[in-house]
Amino acid sequence: MRVEIWSDIACPWCYIGKARFEKGLESFAHRDDVEVVHRSFELDPGRAKGDVAPVVDMLAAKLGRSREEALAMEEQVASHARSEGLGYRVGDRDHGSTFDIHRLLHLAGKHGRQDELLSLAYRANFAEERSVYDTGTLVELAVEAGLDEAESRAVLADAQAYAEEVRADEREAAELGATGVPFFVLDRRYGVSGGQPAEVFTQALEQAWQGRAITPLGGDAGGAADGRGAACDTEGSCEIPQAGGHS
Amino acid sequence: MRVEIWSDIACPWCYIGKARFEKGLESFAHRDDVEVVHRSFELDPGRAKGDVAPVVDMLAAKLGRSREEALAMEEQVASHARSEGLGYRVGDRDHGSTFDIHRLLHLAGKHGRQDELLSLAYRANFAEERSVYDTGTLVELAVEAGLDEAESRAVLADAQAYAEEVRADEREAAELGATGVPFFVLDRRYGVSGGQPAEVFTQALEQAWQGRAITPLGGDAGGAADGRGAACDTEGSCEIPQAGGHS
Numbered sequence: 001m002r003v004e005i006w007s008d009i010a011c012p013w014c015y016i017g018k019a020r021f022e023k024g025l026e027s028f029a030h031r032d033d034v035e036v037v038h039r040s041f042e043l044d045p046g047r048a049k050g051d052v053a054p055v056v057d058m059l060a061a062k063l064g065r066s067r068e069e070a071l072a073m074e075e076q077v078a079s080h081a082r083s084e085g086l087g088y089r090v091g092d093r094d095h096g097s098t099f100d101i102h103r104l105l106h107l108a109g110k111h112g113r114q115d116e117l118l119s120l121a122y123r124a125n126f127a128e129e130r131s132v133y134d135t136g137t138l139v140e141l142a143v144e145a146g147l148d149e150a151e152s153r154a155v156l157a158d159a160q161a162y163a164e165e166v167r168a169d170e171r172e173a174a175e176l177g178a179t180g181v182p183f184f185v186l187d188r189r190y191g192v193s194g195g196q197p198a199e200v201f202t203q204a205l206e207q208a209w210q211g212r213a214i215t216p217l218g219g220d221a222g223g224a225a226d227g228r229g230a231a232c233d234t235e236g237s238c239e240i241p242q243a244g245g246h247s
Numbered sequence: 248m249r250v251e252i253w254s255d256i257a258c259p260w261c262y263i264g265k266a267r268f269e270k271g272l273e274s275f276a277h278r279d280d281v282e283v284v285h286r287s288f289e290l291d292p293g294r295a296k297g298d299v300a301p302v303v304d305m306l307a308a309k310l311g312r313s314r315e316e317a318l319a320m321e322e323q324v325a326s327h328a329r330s331e332g333l334g335y336r337v338g339d340r341d342h343g344s345t346f347d348i349h350r351l352l353h354l355a356g357k358h359g360r361q362d363e364l365l366s367l368a369y370r371a372n373f374a375e376e377r378s379v380y381d382t383g384t385l386v387e388l389a390v391e392a393g394l395d396e397a398e399s400r401a402v403l404a405d406a407q408a409y410a411e412e413v414r415a416d417e418r419e420a421a422e423l424g425a426t427g428v429p430f431f432v433l434d435r436r437y438g439v440s441g442g443q444p445a446e447v448f449t450q451a452l453e454q455a456w457q458g459r460a461i462t463p464l465g466g467d468a469g470g471a472a473d474g475r476g477a478a479c480d481t482e483g484s485c486e487i488p489q490a491g492g493h494s
Contacts (some may be wrong), residue, residue: 002435011479033418043479062483077485080477110357171280176461180480187435188249191461194476200465207464214423214438217454218447229441230327232258232290233427236309238324 001034001209006041006173006183007118009101009132010055012077012088015122017182017195019084024201030209038114040102040169041181044095052096052133080195087127096133099166104138106162107155108147117145187212248281248456253288253420253430254365256348256379257302259324259335262369264429264442266331271448277456285361287349287416288428291342299343299380327442334374343380346413351385353409354402355394364392434459 005021007014025031059070074090081088101121108117120141124130130137135156142152155161176185184192184201186208192201218229232238252268254261272278306317321337328335348368355364367388371377377384382403389399402408423432431439431448433455439448465476479485 008479012485013477013479016477033415033422043481044483045481059483073485110359112357168280175280175459180478182478185461186464188459189434189436189462190464192465193463194465194478196465196476204464212422212435214432215436216440217433217437217451218439218441218443229443230260230263231427231429231441232255232260234290234292236291236306238259238320 001030001187001205001212002037003034003205004037004039004185004188006039006169006178006185007181008041008043009098009118009121009125010043010095011181012081012126013195014182015086015088015126016077016081016084017184018118018122019086020195020198021182021184021201023084023198025205027198027202028205028209030205034205036115038105038109038118039173040105040166041173041178041183042098042102042166042170043181044097045099045170047097049097049099052094052131054091055093055095056091058095081126087123089127089129092129093125094129094131094133096131098132099163100135100138100156101132102166102169103155103162104142104147104152106165107152108142108145111147113146117141117147120144248277248434248452248459249284250281250452251284251286251432251435253286253416253425253432254428255288255290256345256365256368256372257290257342258428259328259373260442261429262333262335262373263324263328263331264431265365265369266333267442267445268429268431268448270331270445272452274445274449275452275456277452281452283362285352285356285365286420287352287413288420288425288430289345289349289413289417290428291344292346292417294344296344296346299341299378301338302340302342303338305342328373334370336374336376339376340372341376341378341380343378345379346410347382347385347403348379349413349416350402350409351389351399353412354399355389355392358394360393364388364394367391 005018007018025034028034056067056070056074059065059073060067063070071090078088078090105114105117108114121132124137124141125132132138132141138156139149139152143149173183176191180193182195186192186204189211190204190208192204252265254265272281275281303314303317303321306312306320307314310317318337325335325337352361352364355361368379371384371388372379379385385403386396386399390396420430423438427440429442433439433451436458437451437455439451
């Protein structure tokens, strides 16, 4: 089974939701048959690369609240993070464009290190308040995740590298109806929105596992004159259709 | 949309089915949004690595036919291949274990060259009657497909390299109910068995595209006391659940 998780590094509920999903997965009997793929989603896609500001100021401005109110909101999210055993510092986190991080996560995916890099980036952003909008920090995180330093630098320096992969993920999220993150899609059939409790993920995994039946399409009658359904099986036979017209 | 194709390089209908699927995909309006993944399936999984024999002799022995009858069956399949514009020589093709080829295809997948290698391997096997059970030939094909020669040799020399990936694909095929190949799975929801006519694939792609709706699972009511459904959206808001217990 395949679980795709659309998320943004700037999203606290994605950080919390990842931990809750992993806890839910631990309780799922078929956890070893679950492949997890991380997909890109930018919460602030129009943001320019160099436009970095404290997240509390951004929140206050965007939601029309005072700085104190924004801080209180952050504290509330932080309490949820801490109850999952996650570090969460409040006050000095930066907000900026996450496009480069998503591009780097696609490079990491190519090398099978996506989950490592995402975990390190979340920790840097939320628990350590290191700015993940700084290229030097991103290279450090990439190397920590097991990526090659030169290759990581090259990807970050080339704004086109993996850009199409990021955009394709975002198009797919829109097509699947996601308007926010985290968004979990199980075998492209079931969706779970938000950083729900671990047991919700376990239940969703169980339901998706039960519902994995494939609906057959096309002519499966076999033996048709056009070679329809012709296949080879493990008995060594390659069903030979009747001679005649074929497409 | 994602199409997974289980196939074996030794399977003529997989070779023909790949061409028909590609033709069907060409006629599908959303073809640029289709990702194709090739999955491993061995038709003769018990076969020892060095056990290579002419396919006509294998067919005759396995099906209890004469060599002439086996040749006639091959000629019949060949006519289907040729009508798709595919080369197909009859008589000298080898049969053997395809495990190494599948391992190499997983390496190619890691580098985004899986389709290239599979096409080259099919052509070598069916159109050129080059033995794909020979390590030297596999390395040549890997290099032609754009893989690194040393890395390809190293994977072929290490029987464990990508072995688990091959077996995981095969377990998944069994779980999805596949008993033969080619087996096409669209978004883990719809299945097409066999090398069907191109228009069957176009129709299946269209039906799968229409049926892409995701069923939501879990508590989506929002605002629950336990942070259920908490998410961030593109409006800049990270919905803050009511204070209270959470998992």
